[in-house]
Amino acid sequence: MIDNRNYIIAIGLSILIVIGWQYFVMGPRMEAERLRRVAEQSQIQTTQPATPGTPATPAAPGGTVAPATTAAQVVMSRTDALAKDPRVAIDTPALSGSINLKGARIDDIVLKGYRESVDPKSPQIVLLAPDATQAPYFAEFGWLNETGGSVKVPGPDAVWRQDGTGTLSATTPITLTWDNGDGLVFRRTIAVDAKYMFTVTEEVTATGDKTARLLPYSAMRRFGTPTTAGFYILHEGPIGVFGDEGLKEPSYKDLADKKKIEQAKVTGGWMGFVDKYWATAIIPDKDRQMQPIFASQKLGAVDTYQTFMVGDAVEVGAGKPAASSSRVFVGAKEVATVDGYADQFKIEKFDRLIDWGWFYFLTKPLFHVIDFLYKFLGNFGLAILVVTVILKGIFFPLANKSYDSMSKMKKVQPEMKELQERFKDDKMKQQQALMELYRREKINPLSGCLPILLQIPVFFALYKVLFVTIEMRQAPFYGWIKDLAAPDPTSLFNLFGLIPWDPPHALMIGVWPLIMGVTMFVQMKLNPAPPDPTQKMIFDWMPLIFTYMLASFPAGLVIYWAWNNTLSVAQQSIIMKKNGVKIELWDNVRGMFNRSKSATPS
Numbered sequence: 119m120i121d122n123r124n125y126i127i128a129i130g131l132s133i134l135i136v137i138g139w140q141y142f143v144m145g146p147r148m149e150a151e152r153l154r155r156v157a158e159q160s161q162i163q164t165t166q167p168a169t170p171g172t173p174a175t176p177a178a179p180g181g182t183v184a185p186a187t188t189a190a191q192v193v194m195s196r197t198d199a200l201a202k203d204p205r206v207a208i209d210t211p212a213l214s215g216s217i218n219l220k221g222a223r224i225d226d227i228v229l230k231g232y233r234e235s236v237d238p239k240s241p242q243i244v245l246l247a248p249d250a251t252q253a254p255y256f257a258e259f260g261w262l263n264e265t266g267g268s269v270k271v272p273g274p275d276a277v278w279r280q281d282g283t284g285t286l287s288a289t290t291p292i293t294l295t296w297d298n299g300d301g302l303v304f305r306r307t308i309a310v311d312a313k314y315m316f317t318v319t320e321e322v323t324a325t326g327d328k329t330a331r332l333l334p335y336s337a338m339r340r341f342g343t344p345t346t347a348g349f350y351i352l353h354e355g356p357i358g359v360f361g362d363e364g365l366k367e368p369s370y371k372d373l374a375d376k377k378k379i380e381q382a383k384v385t386g387g388w389m390g391f392v393d394k395y396w397a398t399a400i401i402p403d404k405d406r407q408m409q410p411i412f413a414s415q416k417l418g419a420v421d422t423y424q425t426f427m428v429g430d431a432v433e434v435g436a437g438k439p440a441a442s443s444s445r446v447f448v449g450a451k452e453v454a455t456v457d458g459y460a461d462q463f464k465i466e467k468f469d470r471l472i473d474w475g476w477f478y479f480l481t482k483p484l485f486h487v488i489d490f491l492y493k494f495l496g497n498f499g500l501a502i503l504v505v506t507v508i509l510k511g512i513f514f515p516l517a518n519k520s521y522d523s524m525s526k527m528k529k530v531q532p533e534m535k536e537l538q539e540r541f542k543d544d545k546m547k548q549q550q551a552l553m554e555l556y557r558r559e560k561i562n563p564l565s566g567c568l569p570i571l572l573q574i575p576v577f578f579a580l581y582k583v584l585f586v587t588i589e590m591r592q593a594p595f596y597g598w599i600k601d602l603a604a605p606d607p608t609s610l611f612n613l614f615g616l617i618p619w620d621p622p623h624a625l626m627i628g629v630w631p632l633i634m635g636v637t638m639f640v641q642m643k644l645n646p647a648p649p650d651p652t653q654k655m656i657f658d659w660m661p662l663i664f665t666y667m668l669a670s671f672p673a674g675l676v677i678y679w680a681w682n683n684t685l686s687v688a689q690q691s692i693i694m695k696k697n698g699v700k701i702e703l704w705d706n707v708r709g710m711f712n713r714s715k716s717a718t719p720s
Contacts, residue, residue, distance in 0.1 A: 212449065321441045
């Protein structure tokens with residue numbers, strides 16, 4: 119019975135992996151992800167008291183402290199917060215928003231191309247928010263005094279002056295100026311491209327004999343702990359790439375516990391925050407050595423988080439200006455855009471903004487194939503169907519061998535039953551006789567599980583692509599499927615919308631999961647019924663279990679599985695006919711309801 123046990127274990131583990139993932143990781147958190155989006159949008163309009171306090175920034179190397187940010191006593195609506203300070207508007211093909219002249223922060227960014235839901239009238243995605251709102255989130259730049267220095271540098275309360283007038287656009291940069299009144303003039307030029315990359319160039323000049331040693335810094339600050347989906351396969355939180363240290367992804371909890379994570383000095387690199395589909399990142403001059411710091415601080419009941427990079431000191435004096443430049447990414451994690459920036463600006467591992475996971479070598483190429491086909495077909499769902507055919511072609515030789523072995527097993531099934539009956543009281547001899555039969559007929563008894571096992575790596579790779587890539591977000595298929603990255607919205611338990619009732623999450627079993635279940639059932643019933651009653655029970659229940667389990671998976675994944683099953687049924691049927699094996703689909707279905715003597719445990 120060793121082979122039978124291995125067979126059961128292989129199938130059972132496959133099921134347990136997916137079921138465990140669904141019910142202990144993914145299923146309960148799908149609702150949390152939806153509630154997070156609703157909560158973020160409601161925060162924009164909410165006005166309620168906040169805990170007073172002034173967040174300090176982490177100490178830079180040498181003990182220098184960066185300027186503190188200002189926390190408002192009362193949380194304002196977004197509209198009121200934007201109206202309280204002078205601003206310069208931002209208007210590009212991809213972004214709208216403004217720069218706060220108080221502090222010269224980039225703190226108001228709205229993504230024009232993305233909305234909260236598939237409804238075209240739903241609100242646009244708000245990414246950055248100013249101080250005094252429910253959840254401030256902004257980019258900040260400036261200069262610090264070297265240890266022992268006392269030069270007045272622009273802080274969060276410094277009001278900058280715009281040189282000239284106008285809106286920051288993809289073709290028109292802006293320049294801001296601040297005079298410290300003590301012989302130093304600070305200028306900040308901000309440019310932005312047509313997508314999501316800002317370039318910030320800073321210059322300090324001395325108007326008299328004043329000299330100073332200053333350290334340039336850039337920071338991304340986030341107030342409050344965002345509600346993340348909490349999926350093991352997706353990192354949401356602080357992120358950075360630092361030379362030989364590579365990719366670092368501390369969680370919000372880790373950072374809140376440790377308060378400060380200081381990396382080794384690095385030339386180049388980048389750091390910021392990632393959400394499921396959106397990201398921010400500060401990218402210093404790749405030729406300048408910087409000190410990266412992740413930091414967190416408690417302000418009353420609110421945790422604040424910072425990604426902070428500070429450079430080595432530069433000297434400013436008469437006829438000797440100091441300059442610093444950095445870039446800031448604020449936008450959607452579009453694969454082509456992120457990869458383009460990595461190539462254009464030579465940003466090391468910038469594509470890791472998108473969490474391709476451990477199977478990077480499989481998930482990213484799979485996305486590119488799907489995206490390539492999408493450009494021809496105009497529908498990601500169709501692209502997934504074509505990719506399924508391609509994958510079936512790649513695995514064709516192995517699957518053929520598997521189906522061929524199963525067909526041979528079908529032919530010798532009468533002889534197998536005879537052996538089981540002959541040695542029903544001696545399981546050891548029965549197993550030896552069956553193994554001899556397998557060797558003589560060149561049958562692999564484990565071949566039945568290979569088609570399923572082959573699907574599992576591709577299944578998870580496609581799941582990853584559907585889950586993490588924004589290109590799949592709100593991508594429609596046909597009919598009722600408006601978002602391939604979301605579960606099928608229909609349910610058997612309200613007759614697919616005919617009954618005016620919204621079933622609970624556990625009862626959302628839509629049309630496509632049912633189609634998938636039927637195709638899986640047909641595929642199972644093409645195979646010989648396993649002689650062992652435990653195996654038979656697993657095979658009989660597997661389609662039903664998978665139907666219920668996959669109901670809350672992304673619709674694109676369920677469509678893939680249903681189509682893959684359909685192709686497998688066609689392939690297996692052809693091979694069975696070629697081997698002269700009768701296709702006994704209906705006999706096997708009837709056998710589910712009839713217990714033969716051979717299936718009764720002895």
